[in-house]
Amino acid sequence: MKAFIAVENNAGIDSRLDNRFARAGYFMVYDMESDKILSIEENRFKNGAHGVGIETGNYLIKSGCKLAIGANPGPKAESILRAGNIEFYIAENCTAKEAIERYRAKA
Amino acid sequence: MGKTKEIVILSGKGGTGKTTVAASLAELIHDKIIVDADVDAANMYLLMEPENIMETEFKGKSIANINTSICTSCNLCKELCRFNAIEVINGDYVVEDISCDGCRLCQTACPVDAIEMVEQIVGKWIIADTRFGDFIYARLNPGAENSGNLVAMVKRQSKLTAEEKNISTILIDGPPGIGCPVIASLSGSDYVIVVTEPSFSGISDLKRVLKLTEHFRIKTGIVVNKFDINVENTEKIEKFAQENKVEVLAKIPHSFCIIEEISKKNIPSINCKELKKPVIEIYNKIKDYFEAEMAN
Amino acid sequence: MFIAVASGKGGTGKTIVSTSLALVAKNSTYIDLDVEEPNGYILLKPEIEKEIPFNLKIPKIDxxxxxxxxxxxxxxxxxxxxxxxxxxxxxxxxxxxxxxxxxxxxxxxxxAIKEVDREIGKIRMGKSKELKFIEGRIDVGVISGVPIISWIVNNYIDFNEINIVDSSPGTSCPVVESVKKSDYIILVTEPTPFGLSDLKLAVEIAKNMGKKAGIIVNKDTGIKNIDVYAKEVNIPILLKIPYSIEVQKSYSKGIPLVEAIPEMKGKFVELIDKIICENGKN
The missing domain is CATH 3.30.70.20 (Alpha-Beta Plaits)
Incomplete structure (x- = not known):
């Protein structure tokens, strides 16, 4: 399964989670099976005027991820995640690595 | 250290004393960033005496531009445009900048690729020092649209500065009305102060603004300015507030002192006792609310 | 004849001025295009004869x-x-x-996609004694008032008659849309630093659009900042309405200025005659 992680900076697995979801600094796609980062890309929607939650949601759907990890999403991003049956794990104030560990501990 | 608190001051109708209340509160709160988000007609800088101004140009939406040397005058773009933004001037197809909404339909439809989208500079946002602390405001070029976008930009900037300098409060002088700029100023806010006056229009506008803050579920308090001009209507506002479970934070009397002080570009609460007292009341009530929230 | 009443800043008395002009002009139509906060009806108390929903097309995906x-x-x-x-x-x-x-x-x-109507506001029409009344109003939370403004301007204004338009406040798109087809713009301001700062923006718009304009100073306290600026940019000051608690009290009760303060009535009659005489097409 691939996870979509909304992070603040690009520091590999030690990137910190952003406190905004749709407007996060970077998006990381992480393969939970092989424990590998597949990509980290700058969020090109973060300075958008309107509908950023939707843009990010659409992007997430296209990425094929089934799990999203990050700060609480806004209502619009949330509606897309829900419609797309994307599992959401809310995590803040930690690194991507810690968030993945917490998610696994919970599951 | 809690999260930075965002307080937005709104009015619905303009001219109710929103900026007066905002500037007076700014003078009371020590640890804050002041934001003038009334980007259509930013006025607070007149009282703030900003220094060390740093301006950044702000690009808004992209609008269509037709390359007349490629255009075959097929008229398709003009037929399709829902904003009536395409005109024929001396046989040339041109886009009227003011009307173009930037939807790109014409660009998609153009059979000869004669249309490109060009980003517009719609204004600038400014960060400056004042004797009251950091001050962020924006100016929109006259007639330019997209003020909601600029409001979001200014808010984002204030948040960054607050995080950087560990500042606890962002005080935002919001735009008038209830449209897009107001919605942009509300998103992510923690408290809304609605400044109203006891006129019929003041009341009807107040109701419209409250509908909006209720929609976004943001804690809201009311300030009645010039309450003594029409005591009967002030009572109506108080009754309406009670019915809707919104607190009236303070009532400010009509005062020549306030007008005189503003004309001298002074913050009126410093020299006008009749304003100072209610402003302190507002300040204390909001402080109590945040403290109670923190305790929960 | 299309006279637009505008102001850079809200609360300067745009509605007081536009309703007063409409009340003294003969056979005129008052059009409220302050669609986010239309308030003219409070002073004019029209009998509403028709209320038309204003729709925009939105997609419906099958x-x-x-x-x-x-x-x-x-x-x-x-x-x-x-x-x-x-x-x-x-x-x-x-x-x-x-x-x-x-x-x-x-x-x-x-x-797969059909376009369906979505109501975003209402156009109300009626009469206040002899005066015709039109108002545009958008619903709370609707992004832009521009479509309804442009619809009213293009479909409801009889350019052979006298139309007094109460435009949106501010200096952004809705204002431009509501003054675009005007023959004359009246800019209402107040003699404070705020009023002057916003007036400058409004004047810039009027000049960019090549419109003729005049200034009305409301809440006049005797401060001359507007006079100095008006002279600089060569725009006439049409009228000054004195700062008075009476004016504010009558407004708060919903009484139009020309009814509350009779001496203002004569001044507004003079003013509208002058504007029509100097700018009228017929």
């Missing part, structure tokens, strides 16, 4: 026909559409839609 290709979502610059292909779901956010028609245009499947 999920039985749609192939979930996502072209509509990609085309929408406002991000109002979301398509989830693997689950065959579509999401639409009407509050973000600008009714541009781009999605319908790019849809490759016949009948």
């Amino acid at each position: 999920e039985h026909v749609c192939t979930f290709c996502g072209k509509c979502a990609d085309a929408c610059v406002y991000n109002a559409i979301s398509i989830i292909p693997n689950l065959k779901k579509t999401l639409f956010y009407p509050d973000l839609c600008h009714s541009c028609g781009h999605c319908t245009y790019v849809c490759p499947v016949n009948g």
Whole structure:
């Protein structure tokens, strides 16, 4: 399964989670099976005027991820995640690595 | 250290004393960033005496531009445009900048690729020092649209500065009305102060603004300015507030002192006792609310 | 004849001025295009004869026909559409839609997107004694007042008659839209630093559009900052309304200025005659 992680900076697995979801600094796609980062890309929607939650949601759907990890999403991003049956794990104030560990501990 | 608190001051109708209340509160709160988000007609800088101004140009939406040397005058773009933004001037197809909404339909439809989208500079946002602390405001070029976008930009900037300098409060002088700029100023806010006056229009506008803050579920308090001009209507506002479970934070009397002080570009609460007292009341009530929230 | 009453800043007395002008002008129509906060009706108390819903077209996606290709979502610059292909779901956010028609245009499947009406506001028409009354009003949370303003300007204004238009406050798009077709702009301001700063923006718009304009100073306290500026930019000051608690009290009770303060009536009659004489087409 691939996870979509909304992070603040690009520091590999030690990137910190952003406190905004749709407007996060970077998006990381992480393969939970092989424990590998597949990509980290700058969020090109973060300075958008309107509908950023939707843009990010659409992007997430296209990425094929089934799990999203990050700060609480806004209502619009949330509606897309829900419609797309994307599992959401809310995590803040930690690194991507810690968030993945917490998610696994919970599951 | 809690999260930075965002307080937005709104009015619905303009001219109710929103900026007066905002500037007076700014003078009371020590640890804050002041934001003038009334980007259509930013006025607070007149009282703030900003220094060390740093301006950044702000690009808004992209609008269509037709390359007349490629255009075959097929008229398709003009037929399709829902904003009536395409005109024929001396046989040339041109886009009227003011009307173009930037939807790109014409660009998609153009059979000869004669249309490109060009980003517009719609204004600038400014960060400056004042004797009251950091001050962020924006100016929109006259007639330019997209003020909601600029409001979001200014808010984002204030948040960054607050995080950087560990500042606890962002005080935002919001735009008038209830449209897009107001919605942009509300998103992510923690408290809304609605400044109203006891006129019929003041009341009807107040109701419209409250509908909006209720929609976004943001804690809201009311300030009645010039309450003594029409005591009967002030009572109506108080009754309406009670019915809707919104607190009236303070009532400010009509005062020549306030007008005189503003004309001298002074913050009126410093020299006008009749304003100072209610402003302190507002300040204390909001402080109590945040403290109670923190305790929960 | 189309006279637009505007002000850079809200609360300067735009509605007081426009209702007064409409009340003294013979056979005129008062048109409230301050669509976010139309307040003229409070002073004019019109009998509403007709209320027409104002609709915009929004897309409706038929999920039985749609192939979930996502072209509509990609085309929408406002991000109002979301398509989830693997689950065959579509999401639409009407509050973000600008009714541009781009999605319908790019849809490759016949009948997958239909355009339907969405009510975003109302146009009310009526009469206040002899005066004709038109008002545009948008619903709370609607992004832009421009479509309803431009619809009213293009469809409801009889240019052979005298039209007094109460425009939106501020200096952005809605104002431009409501003064675009005007013959004359009256800028209402107050003699404070705020009033002057906003007046400058409004004057810039009027000049950019090549419109003739005049200034009315409301809440006149004797401070001359507006006079100095008006002289500089060569725009006439048409009238000064003195600062008085009486004016504010009558406004708060919903009484028009020309009825509350009779001496103002004569001044407004003079003013409207002068504007029509100097700028009228007929």
